[in-house]
Amino acid sequence: MPRSVATNLQMRERSRERILSAALEVFAQKGYEAASISDVTARAGVSRGLVGYYFASKRDLAAQLLDRWLDGIAGILEIPGTPDERLAGMIDGALMAAAMTLPVQRLAISLMMQPSTHGVFAEVETEKSGRMALVEDAIREVFAARGAADPAVEEMLLRATLEGVTVKLAIYPETFPLEPIRRRLYAGYGLPEPKEPLPVPSPPVDRLRAKP
Incomplete structure (x- = not known):
């Protein structure tokens, strides 16, 4: 039985999202300049042709x-x-x-x-x-x-x-x-003190140091 139009659209959107997520991971790990489309396809587990279908270039992915x-x-x-x-x-x-x-x-x-x-x-x-x-x-x-x-x-x-x-x-x-x-x-800015802390980690005030 043929897939519905809605199902096809959902599958395409999932593929697109997987590629974008992989691109973000690769760019974060290697940097934009060093990363390649091949790196993105490998991380996403898709073909180069599928990436090309959604995104014209690495520049387009970043954009x-x-x-x-x-x-x-x-x-x-x-x-x-x-x-x-x-x-x-x-x-x-x-x-x-x-x-x-x-x-x-x-x-x-x-x-x-x-x-x-x-x-x-x-x-x-x-x-x-x-x-x-x-x-x-x-x-x-x-x-x-x-x-x-x-x-x-x-x-x-x-x-x-x-x-x-x-x-x-x-x-x-x-x-x-x-x-x-x-x-x-x-x-x-003269705002009232917040009643609750933000729900994210916040180390105590000390010194800004990068962890190895």
Whole structure:
């Protein structure tokens, strides 16, 4: 009996997801430049032809992963509440995303920072320009509602701070004290102290050191 259209679509989506998951693992392990399509096919357990069916190139694989990363950032548009509650939600959302999706965070950071791959990041960011502008405007609206003199500068500073936290967490996942940093951010913005800690590991404050 022929498979239904819905079943075929589900199988294709599973194959696509398996390839993307394998690509993320390979990029995280070897780095984007050193990784090859053959590495991805071997990790995913699929043929090169199947990878080519869904993704035109290694660059396309990375772009698709970055695309999802940027969509995750856009999740702040759905945070409800007062300006203070929305700002707290933005901080928590960014910290949770950093802690729980370190492989894709590392990929995004490496693509942004390396001159040879910065173009990949820039292309995806340009494609998502409209949605990213909505994110920027949402953050600026929160700061405007809180009485900031220059909401645009506050938006850029918040994003730079959170991105810096993400970089440090990606480098020092075993020693970065995420919860104390979160509470310091709350205090810096005059937000009420959070009632509960984030549900992710947070070592005590000591020194940032990479574990061998």
